[in-house]
Amino acid sequence: MEENLELLTTESRNQLSITIDTASPLDILRIMNNQDQLVALAVKEVLPEIEAAVQFVFESFQKGGRLIYVGAGTSGRLGVLDAVECPPTFSTDPEMVQGIIAGGEGAFLKAVEGAEDQPEFGVADLKEVGLTENDTVIGIAASGRTPYVIGALRYARSIGAKTVALSCNKDAAISKEADQSIEVIVGPEVLTGSTRLKAGTAHKMILNMISTSSMILLGKAYENLMVDVHVSNEKLKERAIGIIRKITGASYEIAAETLEKADLQVKTAIVMIKTETTKQEAEQLLSKANGYVKKAIQN
Structure with missing residues (x-):
């Protein structure tokens, strides 16, 4: 040995x-x-x-x-x-x-x-x-x-x-x-x-x-941003809001409000803002796009 x-x-x-x-x-x-x-x-x-x-x-x-x-x-x-x-x-x-x-x-x-x-x-x-x-x-x-x-x-x-x-x-x-x-x-x-x-x-x-x-x-990134981050604490919530703002150009208030409406799902919030849709409609778009945010927005 x-x-x-x-x-x-x-x-x-x-x-x-x-x-x-x-x-x-x-x-x-x-x-x-x-x-x-x-x-x-x-x-x-x-x-x-x-x-x-x-x-x-x-x-x-x-x-x-x-x-x-x-x-x-x-x-x-x-x-x-x-x-x-x-x-x-x-x-x-x-x-x-x-x-x-x-x-x-x-x-x-x-x-x-x-x-x-x-x-x-x-x-x-x-x-x-x-x-x-x-x-x-x-x-x-x-x-x-x-x-x-x-x-x-x-x-x-x-x-x-x-x-x-x-x-x-x-x-x-x-x-x-x-x-x-x-x-x-x-x-x-x-x-x-x-x-x-x-x-x-x-x-x-x-x-x-x-x-x-x-x-x-698997579609868990948009450019180099973590769009599927799990919002489990205040630090991650602030990060999520920042990610949403970078992608959508929305104000802090709109990003935070939409994140809440999306049940803290970052992908859903992004699609909601970019496509001006409801949570349910955004989820459907994401489902059809197999979870890829860019494809959901384009579709």
């Missing part, structure tokens, strides 16, 4: 951070910052693979399926983080994007030792959420060799769900278990093997790209 680990890029020593233990605080930060700048460039190299994953997810959503992230430790937490941010940002049902972490929800706050070493646990967790062939499963493992993730991906493929393997090593073991692999090579970490650093940053970027791109394709 140790020999295998030493072959992984994520376990290699970074020659540019060898002196980090005797460096000043500022020099430590400079070393880390210089390494972090390499992450976005590494992500750029795998954009075609990320695009394939986005297509899987978009097609799943169109069929009423879900996006399900599966991972252990930091990888699992990143999946959960991306999933829980989708409902407030895009007004999605919490079931639509889910994050599953080895060891259960409690593992998000406190590590559950050994949970990631059991492939059958990955199978059981996907069965628990009722995985179907309409879903897309993204297995996340910086090392690319986590048994829990391998078990989950194998099960997902066996029932016909689309699968994506996200890792930070070439020829990763999980890549062999998925329809599409994304191997983002960020190089050795500043602290050897601490994949919550560059690897974690790369994975967070990619997960954000996948979920956000899929939601945009």
Whole structure:
């Protein structure tokens, strides 16, 4: 096992951070910052693979399926983080994007030792959420060799769900278990093997790209504005009013009043103002346009 680990890029020593233990605080930060700048460039190299994953997810959503992230430790937490941010940002049902972490929800706050070493646990967790062939499963493992993730991906493929393997090593073991692999090579970490650093940053970027791109394709954006934001507090209400004003040119009073009439649905309020229609008529226009605000207004 140790020999295998030493072959992984994520376990290699970074020659540019060898002196980090005797460096000043500022020099430590400079070393880390210089390494972090390499992450976005590494992500750029795998954009075609990320695009394939986005297509899987978009097609799943169109069929009423879900996006399900599966991972252990930091990888699992990143999946959960991306999933829980989708409902407030895009007004999605919490079931639509889910994050599953080895060891259960409690593992998000406190590590559950050994949970990631059991492939059958990955199978059981996907069965628990009722995985179907309409879903897309993204297995996340910086090392690319986590048994829990391998078990989950194998099960997902066996029932016909689309699968994506996200890792930070070439020829990763999980890549062999998925329809599409994304191997983002960020190089050795500043602290050897601490994949919550560059690897974690790369994975967070990619997960954000996948979920956000899929939601945009579903019509949850107008230009670069979040028109499906869930208005659940005063800050988000003010943001919603601002979005409505930017798109329609309406006064603050009109935007706020229409948002209330639209039952706090930003899309509906925008269409109401732009087409001078009632809430019911605006909803019908949006329905005919499959939720795309521009198409609803044009129609």
